[in-house]
Amino acid sequence: MTEPRTLIGGSGQPPAGLATRAGDLLQLLRSSPAGYSRADLLEFTGMARSTLYERLDALFAAGLVYESTPLRAQRGRPPRALRFDDRNKLVLCIEIGHTHAGLHLLSLSRDIVASARVPVDIAEPQEKVLNHVIHVALQLLEGRQPVGAGVGLPAPVDPLHRLGLERSILAHWDLQGLQETLEARLDCPVLLENDARSMAVGEVRDPLESLVAVKVSTGIGSGIIVRGALVRGAHGAAGDIGHVRIPEAAGRRCRCGRDGCLAAVASGRALLAAPQFAAYGTLRQLVDACGRDTAVRAAVTEAGRLLGRALAATVGTLNPGRLAIGGLVGVLPDFLAACRQQILDDAFEPSLMDLEIVSADSRTSTAVGLCRLVEESLYAPERIEQLLSDRTG
Numbered sequence: 106m107t108e109p110r111t112l113i114g115g116s117g118q119p120p121a122g123l124a125t126r127a128g129d130l131l132q133l134l135r136s137s138p139a140g141y142s143r144a145d146l147l148e149f150t151g152m153a154r155s156t157l158y159e160r161l162d163a164l165f166a167a168g169l170v171y172e173s174t175p176l177r178a179q180r181g182r183p184p185r186a187l188r189f190d191d192r193n194k195l196v197l198c199i200e201i202g203h204t205h206a207g208l209h210l211l212s213l214s215r216d217i218v219a220s221a222r223v224p225v226d227i228a229e230p231q232e233k234v235l236n237h238v239i240h241v242a243l244q245l246l247e248g249r250q251p252v253g254a255g256v257g258l259p260a261p262v263d264p265l266h267r268l269g270l271e272r273s274i275l276a277h278w279d280l281q282g283l284q285e286t287l288e289a290r291l292d293c294p295v296l297l298e299n300d301a302r303s304m305a306v307g308e309v310r311d312p313l314e315s316l317v318a319v320k321v322s323t324g325i326g327s328g329i330i331v332r333g334a335l336v337r338g339a340h341g342a343a344g345d346i347g348h349v350r351i352p353e354a355a356g357r358r359c360r361c362g363r364d365g366c367l368a369a370v371a372s373g374r375a376l377l378a379a380p381q382f383a384a385y386g387t388l389r390q391l392v393d394a395c396g397r398d399t400a401v402r403a404a405v406t407e408a409g410r411l412l413g414r415a416l417a418a419t420v421g422t423l424n425p426g427r428l429a430i431g432g433l434v435g436v437l438p439d440f441l442a443a444c445r446q447q448i449l450d451d452a453f454e455p456s457l458m459d460l461e462i463v464s465a466d467s468r469t470s471t472a473v474g475l476c477r478l479v480e481e482s483l484y485a486p487e488r489i490e491q492l493l494s495d496r497t498g
C-alpha cells in the first residue's frame with residue numbers, strides 16, 4: 106500500500122480551487138460526515154453538471170458513495186445528501202509488540218468490532234510469528250473481508266524500504282516480504298507503520314494539532330504530529346528517541362549495540378533486566394507490582410524522570426501542544442508524574458506554555474491510528490483515480 110500523502114483527517118471545509126477528478130470529489134465527501142448535495146458539489150467545484158454526474162456515477166458504481174436521507178426538510182423534492190460509503194467497511198489492525206500481538210477489527214467510524222491478543226516472540230523467525238498472527242486474524246475475521254489492514258511494528262518503518270532494520274529488534278525480518286505475505290493471505294492492501302507513530306495518529310483530536318506520543322513498553326519510541334501532519338523523517342526514523350544518549354546511561358549497553366542510550370536505562374527491557382527484579386519473569390508482572398513493591402516503584406519513577414530529561418529537548422524543538430505517554434510502563438502514574446516533573450524542570454518556559462502531558466489511551470490509540478492511516482491511503486485521490494481507471498479499462 107502506498108504511503109498516505111494527506112494530513113490526518115480533513116478540515117471539514119471544501120478546499121479552494123478543488124480539482125475535479127473523481128478522487129478529489131470523494132476526498133471532499135469524506136471531509137463532511139453529513140455529506141453534500143449535488144447542488145453543493147456543483148457550487149464548490151464549479152464543474153459542469155454533466156461532468157460532475159459522470160464522476161459521481163463512477164463513484165456510485167465502485168461502491169464508494171451512497172445517497173442518504175434528505176439534507177433538510179423543505180417543500181417540494183428535498184435535496185439528498187451524497188456521502189462517502191463507509192458502511193460495512195472493516196479495517197484489520199495488528200499491533201506487533203515484543204511479546205504480544207494485539208489484533209483489532211475496526212469500522213471506518215473507528216468502532217472496535219472484534220479484538221484478540223496473542224503471545225508472540227519477535228526474536229523468532231518472521232514466518233513463524235506471521236503464521237501465528239494470521240491464523241488468529243482469520244479467526245477474528247470470521248469470513249469477513251477487510252478493505253485493508255494496518256500493521257504497527259516496534260521498529261523504524263521506511264515507506265520506501267530503503268532504511269534497513271539492522272539496528273532494530275526486527276533485524277532478522279524483511280518488511281517487503283512481510284507486506285507481501287500479509288497481502289496474499291488476507292487478500293487486501295496492507296500498510297506497515299511504526300507502532301509509536303500509529304499511536305500518535307490515533308491520539309490526534311484536532312486536525313491541526315501538534316503532539317508527540319511516546320510509547321514506553323519493552324522499548325521506547327515516539328510519534329510526532331506537527332499541525333496535523335505525521336512526521337516520518339527522511340527515511341522513516343523520526344521519533345526513535347530510545348537511542349538518544351543521556352549522561353545517566355553512560356557505560357550502560359543498549360540492545361542496539363551502543364552505550365549510553367535512553368533505552369538502556371528507562372525502557373521496560375532495562376527495568377526487567379535489573380538484577381534486583383530477577384523474580385519478575387515478564388514486564389507485565391513487574392508493572393503490576395509497581396503498587397506494592399517500593400523498589401519497583403522507585404525504579405519506574407527514575408525511568409520516568411530520565412525519559413522526561415530526553416523529552417525536554419523534544420518539547421523545546423517541536424513545541425507540541427500535547428505529550429501523550431503510553432505503553433505498559435508509560436501509563437504507570439508514578440512514571441508519568443516523574444516524567445512530567447522533569448520536563449517542567451528542564452524545558453525552556455515558552456515551550457511549556459499550555460503544554461498538556463497526559464496518559465495516552467493505550468488500549469485503542471494504536472489501532473485507531475492504524476485504521477486512520479489505512480483509510481487515508483486507501484481513499485487517497487491518486488489511488489481512487491487508479492481504481493476507477495482499472496475498473497473501466
Ligand SMILES: [Zn+2]
Binds near residue numbers: 347360362366
Ligand atoms: Zn540504543
